[in-house]
Amino acid sequence: MEKEIFVTEPGFCPCCGAILPDLKLSGGVTCYTCAKPYGPEVFGRMEMKYTIHFNSPSASSVNTKKKSAEPDGPTVDRKCPVCNNDKMSYATLQLRSADEGQTVFYTCTKCKYKETENS
Template identity: 55%
Template sequence: MAESGPFSTSTAFCARCGSILPLLQEFGSVKCYACKGIYDAENFSNLKFKYTVNFNTVSVVTHENMLNRDDPEGPVVERKCPKCGNDRMSYATLQLRSADEGQTVFYTCVVCKYKETENS
């Protein structure tokens, strides 16, 4: 590392100011956003990342199980599905816009799995 400092550090944190270092994008060096300390790429050669991507399972909705489907994807509220007319939809929320704006609500019909969003 080019800089040394008062912090006990790993390669993910700046030894000079303790800030999180940006991810190494290309070979070369990493520059701390806060104090502008520069670190050689060799310091990051022992880092290994493991990513796990989980996919939803595919389920087939048949006429027999369409009316008795009882495996919602989240909490269920009384909301009419515009596609099939069922009065139960599950929902999930996520903050997609800036912090001073409302959250986005994702609704999923428990019968036909139709999805719609609402910005609250």
């Protein structure tokens, strides 16, 4: 058996010092450099716990906002196809490659209907 020659931080191979890949579903990992297998203890912890918190439906509902609330961003004169409101707020993002146009996300200020447009 090879002797561990490095004093390493968790996530590094104790034999060769290489960065270890992520844990597999089987709970183990094999070093890409020296091919030595390790268990989850090489990452410095034997047990992982996760807690996922979800918002309550009433807190995340868009219908709970007051109709007189401020829009989520700048507004533009654009007719909502659902409620025929004349104002929609918008936000832009560059989702496609740099030589393509930006994507505009519109949200109705009244009914919160959302639509996108590739410009």
